[in-house]
Amino acid sequence: MNIGIIGTGHMGGTLGGLWAQKGNKVFFGSRDVRKAAGLIRVIGENIAVGSYAEAVKFGDVILLATPWWATKEALESAGSLHGKILIDCTNPLKKDYSGLTTTPELSGGEEVAQWAPGAKVVKAFNSISFAILKSPNFGQQNAGMFYCGDDAEAKSIVAGLARELGLDPVDCGPLKTAGMLEWLCLLWLQLAFKQDLPNSAFKLLRR
Numbered sequence: 001m002n003i004g005i006i007g008t009g010h011m012g013g014t015l016g017g018l019w020a021q022k023g024n025k026v027f028f029g030s031r032d033v034r035k036a037a038g039l040i041r042v043i044g045e046n047i048a049v050g051s052y053a054e055a056v057k058f059g060d061v062i063l064l065a066t067p068w069w070a071t072k073e074a075l076e077s078a079g080s081l082h083g084k085i086l087i088d089c090t091n092p093l094k095k096d097y098s099g100l101t102t103t104p105e106l107s108g109g110e111e112v113a114q115w116a117p118g119a120k121v122v123k124a125f126n127s128i129s130f131a132i133l134k135s136p137n138f139g140q141q142n143a144g145m146f147y148c149g150d151d152a153e154a155k156s157i158v159a160g161l162a163r164e165l166g167l168d169p170v171d172c173g174p175l176k177t178a179g180m181l182e183w184l185c186l187l188w189l190q191l192a193f194k195q196d197l198p199n200s201a202f203k204l205l206r207r
């Protein structure tokens with residue numbers, strides 16, 4: 001799969017690197033191509049670097065991995081995402097992590113869909129930490145990856161990309177569920193930083 005990444009921080013760098021190791025072709029889009037070029041030395045094969053717009057042109061699947069406050073501007077500089085699968089792992093967090101900047105009527109994921117007309121937005125990977133992505137197994141269990149979106153084929157492709165990394169994908173329904181997944185991120189931050197559980201992840205039990 002050809003994957004474009006918007007933002008080469010913790011999430012973009014980690015997911016892009018892991019997908020490249022699995023044999024996908026990954027194009028890291030960055031505001032600073034010289035800084036991003038360092039990823040080539042670290043990750044090695046299957047990757048290229050350039051601008052956000054170049055990453056979007058390259059990818060069938062695009063990962064949006066920017067701080068919330070920079071997300072609209074990043075999408076504006078990335079060009080048209082029409083027809084692309086857009087994985088939105090962002091969280092519309094308040095700067096002090098005390099809550100979300102969004103309202104119950106319009107989640108971050110739905111705002112992203114408005115900012116990227118024609119993109120098949122899948123809210124995913126937003127409630128799991130980048131550190132757990134590198135090591136998703138807890139004994140016999142693997143971490144869950146909760147996602148939602150309105151396009152069934154796009155969701156199935158994103159679920160496959162999660163399985164490639166050893167995660168257990170959980171379809172949470174349409175994109176209007178995105179707000180719940182954004183609150184799930186806040187719950188994880190509470191557990192990680194207030195309850196001293198940084199090495200933790202959510203898992204759905206089913207029967």
Ligand SMILES: NC(=O)c1ccc[n+]([C@@H]2O[C@H](COP(=O)([O-])OP(=O)(O)OC[C@H]3O[C@@H](n4cnc5c(N)ncnc54)[C@H](OP(=O)(O)O)[C@@H]3O)[C@@H](O)[C@H]2O)c1
Pocket residue numbers: 006007008009010011012029030031032036065066067068070074089090091092093125126127128129130131
């Ligand atoms: N960290 C986690 O464990 C985690 C887990 C789940 C979800 N998330 C969400 O994923 C998103 C990215 O998180 P992250 O931890 O990867 O953040 P990060 O390490 O700060 O990286 C964000 C990247 O976004 C790009 N960017 C574009 N405009 C920016 C600006 N004005 N200021 C700073 N960076 C800018 C930068 O990449 P370039 O310089 O290459 O352009 C930067 O490296 C956030 O919305 C976060 O809530 C994070």
